[in-house]
Amino acid sequence: MIPLPAxxxxxxxxxxxxxxxxxxxxxxxxxxxxxTGEVLQSTPVLDTIELPDGHGGPPVPTVLVAGDRAYVTDPDGGRVVELGIADELRVAREIAVGGNPAGVAVVGLAPTTHD
Structure with missing residues (x-):
């Protein structure tokens, strides 16, 4: 178990x-x-998150990692926050998506080679 501050x-x-x-x-x-379980960096990204009791309730934030970026959904703010993992969790950009984003996916094409 990794000890976290919250x-x-x-x-x-x-x-x-x-x-x-x-x-x-x-x-x-x-x-x-x-x-090691060591927390290497921490950065504030969202306001305090109220977790629902049991099933149902409003969407809660999610996290996705793709390459050297992490993406955090902000259902209350209608945005997705992009962070640089190797860049001390610096906020790279905030993407306004509207609504209450409850999930996120990164889609890309695999590199191709030509003979």
Missing amino acids: ALVAMAFDEEHEVIVALTDDGQVHRIDPA
Whole structure:
């Protein structure tokens, strides 16, 4: 178990399972070394998150890691926050999507080679 400063809301591993990105209910995002459990960096991204009791209720934020970026949904703010994982969790951009984003996906094409 990894000791965090607040309750875990969402988490994701990078592709190589070398980094965990975790969101806690105090609105902080944490970059964690999964081998040691050490919190390497933390940065505030959202306001305090009220988690619903049981099933149902409003959407809660989620986390996705793709490449060297982490994406955090902000259902209350109608946006997705993009963070640089290797860049001390710097906010790279905020993407206004409207509504209450409850999930996020990154889609891309695999590189192709021509013989």
